[in-house]
Amino acid sequence: MASKDFPVKFAGETYDLNKFLKDHPGGVNTLERYRGRSIAGVMKTYGHSDSAYHMLSDFKVKSAGDRNLTGGVSENGRIITKPEAECDVDEIAFLEELESRLDWSKPILSQLHKIAPHYQKWVNSAVYRKCRLFSNPMLEYMTFTPWYVVPIFWIPIILYLGLSQYFDYVQCEDCEDRHVTNIQFIWHLVFGFIFWTFLEYSLHRWVFHYDPGSSIRMIQMHFLIHGMHHKVPFDGLRQVFPPIPALVIVITLVTLIWPIFTYPLIKAVGSLTGYLIYDMIHYYVHHGSPSDGTYFYAMKRYHSNHHFLNHDKAFGISSKLWDHVFKTIVQVKKLNFALRW
Template sequence: MASTEFAVNLGGKTYDLRNFVRDHPGGINTLEKFRGKPVGQVMKLYGHSYSAYHMLNDFRVDSGKDANLTGGVSASGRIITKGEADMDHEQIAFLEELESRLDWSKPLLSQLHKIAPHYELWVNSAVYRKCRLFASPVLESLTFTPWYVVPMFWIPIIVCMGVLQFRDHVFCGDSCEEASLSGLEFVGHIVFGFFLWTLLEYSLHRWVFHHDPGSSVILIQLHFLIHGMHHKVPFDGLRQVFPPIPALLLAVILYLPASLLFTHSLIKLTGALIGYLIYDMIHYYVHHGSPRDGTYLYAMKRYHSNHHFLNHDKAFGISSKLWDHIFKTFVQVKNLGFSLHW
């Protein structure tokens, strides 16, 4: 085999993981020792989820079929391997039957009725592919964005809001419309807004993004649009930060009630936007970055991987574990005894 390939064997079938090694939640170093070798026993030993076995179909070496990393037509369903013989065979077979109902070469949003009664099971069975949501190029363009567009869009807005609010409430002199704020009070409002964001981050993720849509096709489509697709295609780098225009609309909607509840709401909004920007950048980095063991982002990368592939109903914090501790959804990630490298 060519040196660029990263072949492994499972149940007599060969899978080329070259495009996946940096995304592997368990790091590159743990995979490297199994290049060209069987992986069935080690996958069982480390408790790989159904999703891990399901995803392997996207890497199967088969000269007659498209690997489907760019949305091309792939084989209908994944071959069940011998390595899964001791797992729930009927469950895995059903996952493959569900997958075969959809045509990934076409927009997915209009096809979700085909898996509606079993949407929760299907959406948490990740694949290593890219997807299209809308047939309309305009609508589709609003659903994805490169990570760097987010800071380019939000940093000028945050700086402008902060400077204007500081001028109007701290350096306003005799022109103050109300009692001026000290610099420390101004920072206090910023920090309070930042803290509010952390609660909002957790709340949206837990109670909105992970709300069970049931079998309603409309609710399923809405869920898939706002968060479900991220669990289905968790390695698509263009769908891991919030596109600026939808994010701006959401910020306006959330600000309206907040402006009635809090004083100096625009200052607090500035702090909340700082929190949001940090969150979005952390979210992208924990999917694609290479943090070192012992760092905060290393811990958050492992924590978020646990949410994606083991505990979908826990570990909702992305930039912080604070609210997971408070609301009893914290997950203790397994201590491996060695460092992971990505």
Template sequence: MLGQVGKLGPKYNEWVTSPVDRQLRLFRSDFLEYLTITPWYVVPMIWIPVITYLAVIGTKKYIHITKDASPFIPVALSISEGILLWTLIEYSLHRWVFHIEPSGKSKLMIYFHFAIHGLHHKVPFDSRRLVFPPFPAAVIAFSIFKLTSFFFADCTHLLVIAGGLLGYVIYDMIHFYLHHGAPQESSYLYHLKRYHNQHHFAHHNNGFGISSVFWDNIFGTALHLRKLAIGIKW
């Protein structure tokens, strides 16, 4: 499929936002195809040990530098800062990178858009493509690690990164659940599922928050869900 989307030209944007309920194959090669498929459980399996390691090493480093024998509160605050930072990164990537609209004249931009996010809008129920593959996630994590080193103190930097990665894992698990789960009416996840469905099937250029709608409210891209007389049974 990836080799064909460039032929759509100006029709690409309309085509990619018209979802279908089936699986999608990107590559003819079985090996390349395998690299693009990520079961949901791979995300916590890979990243939770990394988060634990960073949190432990970061806490030891904080104690060593500050000589604080009771670091629970500052450690918890630093991890919370990382989680909050992730929600902003989540929103920013989704809005300004994943939802860039490629010109119909640029096949390269069409290929890029489809590979990073367009395919998810085309086949939103393909359970194999709902979480981020480990390799590109690691590239983004490393870039954020280097960038945040300029903004956070050396004694808390690892803790902030641990929090950011924790926020990412929570986001990916929520995203998978919003597509395949059945949250109870009036719950937070029920609201998020309705919200995310509106983004996919009605308002593609709004509602970029997935694990939280906080930044949508800040940047004016929030979706306003109408009150339903009867709750939805997923």
């Protein structure tokens, strides 16, 4: 094999993890020692989910060789190897069968009816693939968003709104009836920021993770707004929110809160700042390489736990604040060594 390959063994098969090394939630350094060796034991030791075993199929090296098939036979005739017996074989076989119902070379959105009765199980079983949503090229293009587009789009809007509100309410002349001090202006910004953190948690928990049931339209909607991210969590072009749909949501929310809050646009500046920070943190905890002991290191491990172990907990991405409040906090396993990505 070429030096860039990273072969590992599992259940008598060979898998090349080269593309996955930096994305591995457990870091590069936990895999380095297993190059060319079996990973069955370590996967069991560190409590990998059925989704992790299922995702191995995306890295399988398609070549003949000594399969070392030993062990029993499942009810459906599958030979169970000794390493494979350590995981839930029937569950993984079912996940693989679900996956086989879809053709990943074609738009996925129009095929979701094939797995509808088991959508929640399927969508939380991650794969390491690219996902096409629409057959229409223009619609498909609008679903891709490089991370840097988000700050390029939102920073000018935040600066414009912030400065215009500051001059309208703080540095204004003849505006005693609506004048605010610098401290009051900052307070409204901070309130908006904190309001965003609550909104971030609420949207993630009660909107993005709602159960669409068996309705195909609701399943498709869920997959569009968040399910896709859980199914293909390593696709860097689909981990920040596209600016135009985000702008529509922002305008809708501002319209709703306008009659409720005083100085709504000042508060909106704080919320938009919180949103921008959130989206950048979300991208970074997926693709960044934070150092042990830092805030982002802890949040990267915390968010990985949400993706691969506790889908119904750990909803906070930029912070754990509201997970503590609503008791959805997760205690991530402590390690005696630092992870590297």
